[in-house]
Structure formats: structure tokens, C-alpha cells
Amino acid sequence: MNMNELNEPTASGSTRKIGPVILDLNNISLSFGGVKALTDISFNVRQHEIRAIIGPNGAGKSSMLNVINGVYRPQQGEIVLRGEHRKNMDCYSAAKAGIARTFQNIALFKGMTVLDNIMTGRNLKMKSNFLMQALYWGPARREEMAHREKAEEIIDFLEIQAIRKTPVGRLPYGLQKRVELGRALAAEPDILLLDEPMAGMNVEEKQDMCRFILDVNDQFGTTIVLIEHDMGVVMDISDRVVVLDYGKKIGDGTPDEVRSNQNVINAYLGVAH
Numbered sequence: 001m002n003m004n005e006l007n008e009p010t011a012s013g014s015t016r017k018i019g020p021v022i023l024d025l026n027n028i029s030l031s032f033g034g035v036k037a038l039t040d041i042s043f044n045v046r047q048h049e050i051r052a053i054i055g056p057n058g059a060g061k062s063s064m065l066n067v068i069n070g071v072y073r074p075q076q077g078e079i080v081l082r083g084e085h086r087k088n089m090d091c092y093s094a095a096k097a098g099i100a101r102t103f104q105n106i107a108l109f110k111g112m113t114v115l116d117n118i119m120t121g122r123n124l125k126m127k128s129n130f131l132m133q134a135l136y137w138g139p140a141r142r143e144e145m146a147h148r149e150k151a152e153e154i155i156d157f158l159e160i161q162a163i164r165k166t167p168v169g170r171l172p173y174g175l176q177k178r179v180e181l182g183r184a185l186a187a188e189p190d191i192l193l194l195d196e197p198m199a200g201m202n203v204e205e206k207q208d209m210c211r212f213i214l215d216v217n218d219q220f221g222t223t224i225v226l227i228e229h230d231m232g233v234v235m236d237i238s239d240r241v242v243v244l245d246y247g248k249k250i251g252d253g254t255p256d257e258v259r260s261n262q263n264v265i266n267a268y269l270g271v272a273h
């Protein structure tokens with residue numbers, strides 16, 4: 001079998017094509033003073049897969065996402081993105097390369113409407129400069145309309161039409177998380193990094209968020225790397241799972257492989273259940 005192209009059935013029964021490796025993290029080590037957040041971590045992400053990072057609190061999961069999108073610069077290791085080797089990323093290059101991100105704690109403009117927050121996700125795609133926008137001059141106006149159309153598409157996709165003009169700060173937490181997903185989607189990312197997309201949600205909100213993540217992956221072909229504490233969710237929707245503990249990798253594989261990995265059971269699942 002060609003390991004670069006795996007056809008894997010999803011829960012819905014459709015056959016998704018998992019492509020070649022597009023992101024490779026090699027021997028990444030990151031420390032903050034004396035604190036070793038990540039020690040010699042290697043794993044890869046294949047095109048179109050849903051890849052989860054799990055582990056107990058403080059295991060290094062968020063640090064790993066921060067290395068991938070250039071917030072943190074590892075002291076050792078390399079990042080290979082679509083075959084291009086780098087010692088580290090920076091946020092701008094990551095965004096330009098099609099990597100978008102949501103955060104553990106919602107990072108939206110609370111006083112702005114849902115629509116305006118989603119529009120901020122289009123920033124990198126806007127070509128017209130500030131002066132042209134200020135004067136609302138021809139091309140800037142056309143561009144604004146095109147971006148607006150894209151934002152409206154995302155609003156329809158996430159089923160948040162009814163709250164498009166509501167200031168984000170007035171929305172319940174679960175909907176704010178959905179808007180944050182919308183803002184990340186507005187960048188039309190190839191790789192979407194989700195940091196605890198379901199944290200603090202009730203069962204119904206979690207089900208909705210799961211459905212949207214699966215739909216984004218299926219309909220837009222977006223590769224997804226997610227951190228999530230809810231084991232049921234992780235095992236249900238992920239193609240492969242990497243497990244961190246105290247900054248070290250202790251497991252990597254399909255949900256079934258990870259579930260039966262004794263190191264993982266000892267360090268994490270055993271404690272959680």
C-alpha cells in the first residue's frame with residue numbers, strides 16, 4: 001500500500017482521501033528558562049486528516065500549536081511545511097502559508113458584531129490599502145463586497161445568520177466559540193489549528209461543534225490539528241492522535257492504537273477515567 005495516500009472511511013461512511021504529509025515536526029524542543037515545555041517531539045500531519053494532540057494539563061499541547069504557527073520559536077528541531085524546511089515559523093509566514101488558529105480563551109473583539117469579527121479574518125486577503133478603503137474608492141469597494149460575500153457564506157455555513165449583527169460579547173460562550181471558528185475560516189486556511197474548540201460547552205454545543213469541524217474537513221478539505229480534553233470527542237473524530245505528557249511524546253497513532261497504549265493509559269486515560 002502506498003502510505004502517502006490512505007483512503008479511510010469516516011463515521012458518516014464517506015471515503016475521505018488522506019493525502020501525503022504536509023507538516024512535519026522534527027525533534028522539537030522548547031523551554032522557558034528552566035521549564036522544558038517540549039522535549040524532542042516529532043510527529044507529522046497528513047493533508048486532509050484530523051490530527052489530535054492530547055495530554056494532561058501542562059503537557060505542552062498549546063506550546064506545540066504555538067510552535068506550528070510561529071508564536072513560539074523552539075530552541076531545537078525543525079518544521080517542514082510542504083517540503084520547505086525551517087528552524088521556526090513566524091506568525092505572518094504561517095498565516096501566509098495558510099495556517100489559521102483559534103485560541104483556548106476566546107480572542108474576539110467583544111464590542112464588534114459577529115459579521116465584523118468574521119471580516120477581521122479576511123485581513124490578510126485584502127489588497128487595497130488603508131487610504132483606498134478610507135475613500136471607499138472603486139476597487140476597494142468591489143474588494144470589500146467580495147470579502148463581505150465570503151463572510152456571509154461562512155455565517156450561513158455555521159448557521160449563525162440570526163446573530164450576524166449581534167455584538168459578540170452578548171452571545172453565550174458556545175456561540176462565541178463558533179464565531180471564533182468562523183473568523184479562522186474566513187482566512188480560508190489549508191491547515192486549521194483548534195485549541196480546545198469544545199472547552200466549556202454543554203453536550204448539545206459540543207455536538208454542533210463536532211459536526212462543524214467534520215464538515216469543514218469534509219467540504220473544504222481543510223487539514224485540522226486540534227487539542228481537546230473530551231476523550232469521547234477526540235476518539236470519535238480524529239484520524240490520528242499524538243499524546244504528550246510533561247513535554248514528551250508518549251503515544252502516536254490511530255484512536256484504537258492510542259487507547260490501548262499502556263503508557264497513555266498510565267499517564268492520562270487511566271487518570272481521566
Ligand SMILES: Nc1ncnc2c1ncn2[C@@H]1O[C@H](COP(=O)(O)OP(=O)(O)OP(=O)(O)O)[C@@H](O)[C@H]1O
Nearest residue numbers: 032035036037055056057058059060061062063064
Ligand atoms: N509563555 C510561557 N512562559 C513560561 N512558561 C510557559 C509558557 N507557555 C507555556 N509554559 C509552560 O510550558 C508548559 C506547557 O504548557 P502548555 O500550555 O503548552 O501545556 P498544555 O498541555 O497546553 O496545558 P493545558 O491543557 O493546561 O492548556 C507548562 O509548564 C507551562 O507552564
